[in-house]
Amino acid sequence: MVALTLPAGEATKSWLYLTQTVEWLLQERVERCDVMIALGGGVIGDLVGFAAAILRRGIRFVQIPTSLLAQVDSSVGGKTGINAPQGKNLIGTFHQPIHVLADTDVLATLTPRDFMAGYGEVVKYGLLGDEVFFDWLETHGAAVAAGDMAARVHAVTRSVEIKAGIVARDETEQGDRALLNLGHTFCHALEAATGYSDRLLHGEGVAIGCVLAFELSARLGLCAQEDTSRVRAHLRAMVMETDLSGIPGSLPDADALLALMAQDKKVIDGTLRFILARRIGEVFVTSDVPRDAVRGILADALAWHGQALSSYCSGATSSFQ
Numbered sequence: 001m002v003a004l005t006l007p008a009g010e011a012t013k014s015w016l017y018l019t020q021t022v023e024w025l026l027q028e029r030v031e032r033c034d035v036m037i038a039l040g041g042g043v044i045g046d047l048v049g050f051a052a053a054i055l056r057r058g059i060r061f062v063q064i065p066t067s068l069l070a071q072v073d074s075s076v077g078g079k080t081g082i083n084a085p086q087g088k089n090l091i092g093t094f095h096q097p098i099h100v101l102a103d104t105d106v107l108a109t110l111t112p113r114d115f116m117a118g119y120g121e122v123v124k125y126g127l128l129g130d131e132v133f134f135d136w137l138e139t140h141g142a143a144v145a146a147g148d149m150a151a152r153v154h155a156v157t158r159s160v161e162i163k164a165g166i167v168a169r170d171e172t173e174q175g176d177r178a179l180l181n182l183g184h185t186f187c188h189a190l191e192a193a194t195g196y197s198d199r200l201l202h203g204e205g206v207a208i209g210c211v212l213a214f215e216l217s218a219r220l221g222l223c224a225q226e227d228t229s230r231v232r233a234h235l236r237a238m239v240m241e242t243d244l245s246g247i248p249g250s251l252p253d254a255d256a257l258l259a260l261m262a263q264d265k266k267v268i269d270g271t272l273r274f275i276l277a278r279r280i281g282e283v284f285v286t287s288d289v290p291r292d293a294v295r296g297i298l299a300d301a302l303a304w305h306g307q308a309l310s311s312y313c314s315g316a317t318s319s320f321q
């Protein structure tokens with residue numbers, strides 16, 4: 001067995017490291033019958049999976065996800081790829097791993113911030129497909145965060161079941177698979193606006209994006225405001241950011257964020273598609289969202305962000321760090 005170690009961080013999901021990985025594999029004379037193993041978080045899983053997909057027109061690979069996010073999300077479903085300067089995950093393909101091995105013991109070595117970023121995706125599953133699971137998280141989320149192994153195993157298992165169920169119905173995202181992108185249209189714009197840096201981790205953006213998706217749904221009269229409040233309350237109870245004010249530094253204005261959203265892979269004929277909620281546990285895909293409603297949600301969220309920023313700059317106490 002031979003191994004290549006790649007740097008940690010989203011910047012590794014790039015042409016540069018894809019080229020380096022593929023050329024290293026060729027130098028090592030990896031053949032079509034060999035198996036690649038992606039051992040790491042979602043960055044490694046996505047990059048290695050893509051390298052496996054294109055090397056010699058496709059070789060087999062195994063995912064051994066080591067972050068919570070990778071165990072509940074990126075290692076399942078076969079999406080692989082890298083980022084482009086124009087946006088996240090814009091280059092890639094579907095390539096299913098032949099096996100996924102998730103050892104929940106390794107989650108103990110994650111930094112608390114990385115662990116909680118993964119929890120953003122776990123909450124997403126409750127919100128998009130299983131209110132009973134969301135109820136369970138409200139009760140047991142603290143135990144999951146504290147390291148209770150039985151709770152962690154249940155959270156990972158239920159998340160994977162929900163994701164795998166949807167992917168089995170729609171592997172190549174012709175329909176229902178898009179539901180898994182709840183919160184992601186907002187999240188991807190925020191990640192682009194913060195330069196894919198540690199100002200905002202993917203799962204942190206997903207949590208904020210889910211709140212914004214519920215806010216938008218409530219504003220359009222599709223779901224009750226109480227549901228939005230419940231989502232926000234649970235994330236706050238887990239000490240997760242729910243608002244743009246939790247993102248350090250300045251952000252572009254609402255129109256610039258809308259322009260970043262237009263790079264989203266869910267755009268069809270220039271029309272943005274959103275995953276909106278009818279209630280916790282039930283979401284749907286729609287392109288029937290007035291642009292002004294989205295701009296309004298963003299402008300309001302940015303107004304709060306601006307207030308937090310100015311009180312921080314003037315030395316006043318605020319939650320903005």
Ligand SMILES: NC(=O)c1ccc[n+]([C@@H]2O[C@H](COP(=O)([O-])OP(=O)(O)OC[C@H]3O[C@@H](n4cnc5c(N)ncnc54)[C@H](O)[C@@H]3O)[C@@H](O)[C@H]2O)c1
Nearest residue numbers: 008009041042043066067069070073074079106109110114
């Ligand atoms: N393919 C998909 O379907 C899919 C789905 C969701 C997210 N993603 C992608 O996944 C990526 C995010 O994944 P991530 O959150 O795992 O990020 P990551 O891979 O950057 O890992 C986060 C950090 O944790 C470290 N790490 C990983 N496992 C560890 C462990 N056991 N102990 C200590 N440190 C550990 C990593 O080195 C890194 O610093 C994004 O690029 C996102 O686009 C892909």
Ligand SMILES: [Zn+2]
Nearest residue numbers: 073121202206
């Ligand atoms: Zn995600």
